[in-house]
Amino acid sequence: MSEEKPNDKKKQPEIIRESYVTYDDYANMPDDGNRYEIADGRLELMSGPGGLHQVISKTLSDTITxxxxxxxxxxxxxxxxxxxxxxxxxxxxxxxxxxxxxxITRRGIEGSPDVVVEILSPSTRRRDKLDKIKSYAKYEVPEYWIVDPDSYSLELYLLRENGVYELADLFNADEPVISPRLTCLSFTMNDIIAVVKDTLDWA
Incomplete structure (x- = not known):
């Protein structure tokens, strides 16, 4: 269901600097219009999100809010x-x-949030499901959600005492999304699908 072209599917986040990079180096970089992350001291160029990705992100944000x-x-x-x-x-x-x-400071979030959410795309699937899951576990983010636009599913991972994430639940269709931390949630993935399809004729 993703709108990315087939030849985009093999693209991976590009490591643009092999030398050791710190937050201070990153913060002092000139703005070149691109987005970057630092992964274990390596500067990585992020690919731009597509329309489906952005609509799902906004819909989830609005729904949780x-x-x-x-x-x-x-x-x-x-x-x-x-x-x-x-x-x-x-x-x-x-x-x-x-x-x-x-x-939450002027620089960003300084520390581990309660929950982080990543929405998969062909160019980020490997990083979100392998690299980032290790990173968020290492820095003790208690809960990690992965949303797959192809299946409209939500994988909910919980950090266990051994410092490793465990897939605690998988939500599809009309199953209410339930989080141990966010007891305030009240939506299903079908609710998200309905808004996305109302927004995008081609979704």
């Missing part, structure tokens, strides 16, 4: 999550409990 904004702050990319001096990510959605709002 409707029932959870009293307790949580919901932010969307591009917004830096500074996990360390050598690990800076830009999740599609970032969710922070209001009791921890002090981690």
């Amino acid at each position: 409707q029932t959870c904004s009293q307790d949580y702050i919901i932010l969307t990319a591009p917004f830096d999550v500074i996990l360390s001096q050598i690990e800076v990510r830009q999740p599609d959605l970032i969710i922070v409990h209001r009791s921890r709002k002090s981690i």
